Amino acid sequence: MRFSKDDSAGFLVNHLARLFARDLQARIKPLGLSTGTFPALLVLWEGDGLTQRELIDRLDVEQPTMTHTLARMERDGLIRRDQDPADGRVRRIWLTESARALEAPATAAAAQVNTSALEQLSPEERAAFLALIRKVILGLQAEAAASGRDGKT
Amino acid sequence: MRFSKDDSAGFLVNHLARLFARDLQARIKPLGLSTGTFPALLVLWEGDGLTQRELIDRLDVEQPTMTHTLARMERDGLIRRDQDPADGRVRRIWLTESARALEAPATAAAAQVNTSALEQLSPEERAAFLALIRKVILGLQAEAAASGRDGKT
């Protein structure tokens, strides 16, 4: 039997992720935000002064991706990067006032995306959906750590 | 209560999609393929001679995205684009022999990604996972068509 994209978890997840991103992008563009900076903001709104490394670990992106994202955020006045006095390699990341002011409207927009996406599901289905995604994430992370040995040696 | 990324469907789906993409990329890179061309190949392996518009409709990507992807595929010797004799605007897309030869190993690689991702799920959970993703996809597509009016006016 031929491989069918419509029965492929990977294909479906990719498609769904693009739909989520399109929707989020449309809703936060009026705030001057974009989808790539949003996850970093979510972490920083919980507490800033983090290092780039800490952000990378919380968001599971590659280090150059984060460098690039933070550069855009600094350019757009969302963050400042200050040299750490104790460690010359580290630049700690601090939110600007304008970034703080965006927390309420931006998270409201993201919540609307989730709500409208899951609208057709029952509460049980929603919980099951999230639980299954988490389980698959853990599975793929475990596989990556095992095969790629990027679980730090 | 604060918006939490770890309970956000959008965030989790984005994360999962990146994990799938990393895994697929690692497995098909040895074949000289990349993740963006793969969906187009899946469609074309089922039957080529399609127009760009037909590919776009089957894969739900924006038109310039497909133009760009096809340009790379042509550059890499995976496809040829021939002018349609009946309609001067249309360029029909044909697979090269080398692209045809990649169907078996490439789909095997993709199947392995899916298998390892879903390994920890029971057969029932796997079916439920796919069904839920499809349902959410349909929900977001309906919303986009309703709000954006890109359901062709």
Next chain:
DNA sequence: CGGTGATAGATAGCATGCTATGTAACATTG
């Protein structure tokens, strides 16, 4: 202290995907 390795971050270069816009060919209608 000096060398060696590890760590934090930056750079280069590319693929993927988007919006906005341009161009050429077709279709439709007065």
Next chain:
DNA sequence: CAATGTTACATAGCATGCTATCTATCACCG
């Protein structure tokens, strides 16, 4: 049949994310 609108595709420009590689700083060990 000419004007007008629609359709197919291309271009420009940008954001997001990756791999590979470089630099600077720190940590540790002799």
